[in-house]
Amino acid sequence: MQLTNMGRFSAIVLAGLLAACSSSAPDTAPTAVISPTASPKPAVLKPIAKISEIQKLPVFVRLLNTAQEEPAKEGMGLQVGETIRTQGQALTQIDLDNGLAFRLAGDAVLKLQHGNRLSLTAGDMITWVQPGKKLPTEIITPTAVAGIRGTTVFVKIPKDPKEGVLFFAWEGSVAVRLTGQTEEVLLKTAEEVRIRPGDRDIRQIRQRVRRMSRAEWRQKRATDPILRSFKKAQMTTLPIIDRIQPGQLVLPSPSASPRQAEQSKEAAPQNLLRVETQPRLENSPNAEVPTRLDKPSTEELPRVEKLSKAKKPEKAGKPEKAGKTDKPNKAPKSSERPNVDSAFRKPTPSGKKQPKGKDWDDRAPKQRDNKPKGKDRDDRDRAPKQRDSKPKGKDWDDRDRPPKRSDG
Template sequence: MKTSLLVAFLAIALIGCEPQPVSTPPTVMSAAPKPIKSEKAIAKIASIEEKPVFVLSSHSNQPDEVNAKRDMELYVDDKIRTHGRGKTQVEFNNGVGFRIGGDAVLQIQPQNRLYLTSGKMITWVKPGLKVPTEITTAFGTAAIRGTTAYVEIPKDINQGVRFFSWEGTVVVKLPNQSKEIVLLTGEEIIVKPNSSTPPVVHRLDLKEWKEISKTGILLRSFKTPIPTQSIIDRIVPGQASLDQL
């Protein structure tokens, strides 16, 4: 009897010493980290003719605007501001360019839209290119297609916002008006706030054209000419292009 009990005890002990299977927790699949969107610069500060010029970057962690520097890269949503006599030229990778001055504030928006809230601005597309570009203001939008346009928002807004074509065709769209206004070389409109009548297109005569071409704001005040300067020097009011009389 004792022998049987001893054998049974040893058998139980051996069974207890065998390794038991270990339960493995279920594998949890974690989502792969989302790739960081690589946003590339679309423009740069080409020149600073006079200071001060400031940039408020949407691409950096800097919450305040900084002094603009030549060759500084610019991104969508960046803001450029000039103060006093400050003037700067910005060039895009796609051939669009502009100059601003006169206490100007401008924001770069997607799809070649340039939002001007104050100051003076001249915008162009390099000859031979057709890059749809819009200069947007609270009082109207100027669409250019391989042309050179000028927009001025005065400090006294009651004087009216000026839209002017330096060369080529500029199409102006006004708020709450379905009809577009087409400006040819040397033509302008003055858009006044709360006006009940649409602005009248005024075309400069040849004498006025020659005078303003020599002293045009932002046109002649930089050391280097804009890419469309040679066209402006040869074209006359009323022409859509040099090939068209």
């Protein structure tokens, strides 16, 4: 009897254990599978910039999603949204992957933003874009925004806000506009302007633009600590700053080489000689060819003949006779001297000769010249020379003098 009761009791206990195991098994299995996926890992962003050089300490970096700063190191990567801060005399240079770079000094605080935007809230900063790249960049300050397009700009936010933010163009042009406005103030090389809190009139700001003198520009360029204190990191626009002058937007084009200068010097006398050897033009409305030529020289004869041939139509089928060449050493006879007026005669049909007694305009018959051959054609208009009846050997002034008295 007792054994029977013990068997029943053990059977009941065994059944309860089996039921408990079956009911608890589904709850424990899913818990073991879901627990690894309940804690997602944060996404890793690619750095867009790095710290190229730290000239003086201390320099700090505030990383994303953190409230505390950590000391910066050379070669350290920076992401969008992180903040860089310099303290005291610290200097550092940060280079972005797209060709933009900047240097910080004087208790500066800067935050990297999207779209090549740099938010400066304190300190000094110089920003530039690699030469040859057109990368629109904006520097945001508490009072104004500076836009650079392939230039170099310096921005200074003093500790006293009443002094105003200083904008200075190291090279090229910088467009400065007030916060919330679209009208800009353009700064050229060696020009600066201060924008104070409360400034709203852009015309008054333009009147405050000041350009440095050449002496002041050279001194600032040679002694500026942000330009000259770095040793490792390079400033790609520094060679341009060393050569550009106040007021210039770009460097002037390089001068011509010595060889080109010599060629230009040699070409100038030839052109001048070509102009000087042209016959003098007189009484011609179009000033193309001469209407009158006195005593043509042997060098000018071929050119006059070419001019007359160009105006007269040549006879078809009649080749030029060989063997007839100009003799420059022999003075031409009056009958062989070319007539310049023939260039103005009207062309005649082929096969017909121009009548010899006609002038170039055919208005009046040509006057016969009774002068002996060999005389100049211009002598016809001159008055005949009066014959002197004085005996030879006498002075021409003796005719008005009284005769000498003989001693007698």
